[in-house]
Ligand code: FES
């Protein structure tokens with residue numbers, strides 16, 4: 227498949243030995259884009275410009291008329307595709323342009339404990355193709371919203387409470403806000419008297435989670451988080467046709483420019499759930515967090531207007547700062563079973579402060595620093 231990594235196209239391919247490889251999607255002869263498909267099955271890639279052919283391991287294996295026009299002098303070993311560093315965690319593939327990054331496990335660190343609840347609680351599968359849509363918003367507004375903004379829900383999504391789909395407007399306040407190192411953070415809605423996951427999979431959840439994670443999952447109302455910088459996830463419970471059902475999605479806020487992003491969302495379902503459960507979970511997802519979903523439309527409207535208001539060069543904007551002081555007076559919880567810094571209230575901006583602090587650290591590094 228091809229994916230965008232910070233504005234550059236990358237080919238991710240699995241070779242004959244089952245290894246995953248990733249390359250800059252650029253021919254090493256004159257820089258032509260090698261692969262234009264979104265996904266497919268290819269053992270080799272032939273450049274549309276002069277026909278150099280590369281194996282899906284990155285080696286250059288074919289050059290038209292090589293002997294004759296290069297006189298046997300072409301050093302093909304030096305013309306392999308440029309490798310991109312990738313790592314995988316629970317089926318997710320992460321990439322970076324940093325050639326000597328810290329190990330992915332270390333980058334995710336304590337946040338794995340929370341990410342596991344969304345992507346590692348059972349064997350999960352992607353249901354259907356991803357939903358893609360372009361929003362005229364700066365991408366960090368999405369990351370910021372998912373890293374810890376539950377405060378907006380009672381206003382932005384107030385009509386959902388009015389419709390009786392959630393009990394009351396402060397439904398979203400109860401629970402925890404957590405952040406960990408490297409800018410990651412999430413909000414955990416808790417407790418929930420109803421178990422909205424497939425009942426028959428309890429043993430699988432137990433086998434994949436620690437007793438503390440399992441306990442949390444059992445009373446989870448929702449879980450919204452961001453893996454720094456632009457991968458977010460959501461476990462949400464929605465009533466569809468009178469029945470409460472969970473739906474789990476992950477999303478990328480893919481920057482296109484400073485005021486435009488593509489949002490790509492994937493629905494995840496438990497592989498061993500019944501077909502009927504999967505179908506209903508998908509219905510709940512489409513109803514809430516797809517481009518036509520009631521929550522998604524509310525949110526993206528706000529993201530777009532914030533971006534528009536931030537544009538331009540009005541004199542007062544030079545010294546204008548947003549306010550991120552919510553919850554500064556609070557002390558973290560000490561008896562929460564999960565790692566990280568935890569607050570016993572979802573209405574807090576501690577996670578956002580942590581996100582931007584890490585962002586600032588990276589942006590302040592000299593060129594070529596570790597976070598590059
Ligand atoms: S640019 Fe690819 S073969 Fe020339």
Ligand SMILES: [Fe+2]
Pocket residue numbers: 378379382383521525
């Ligand atoms: Fe929202």
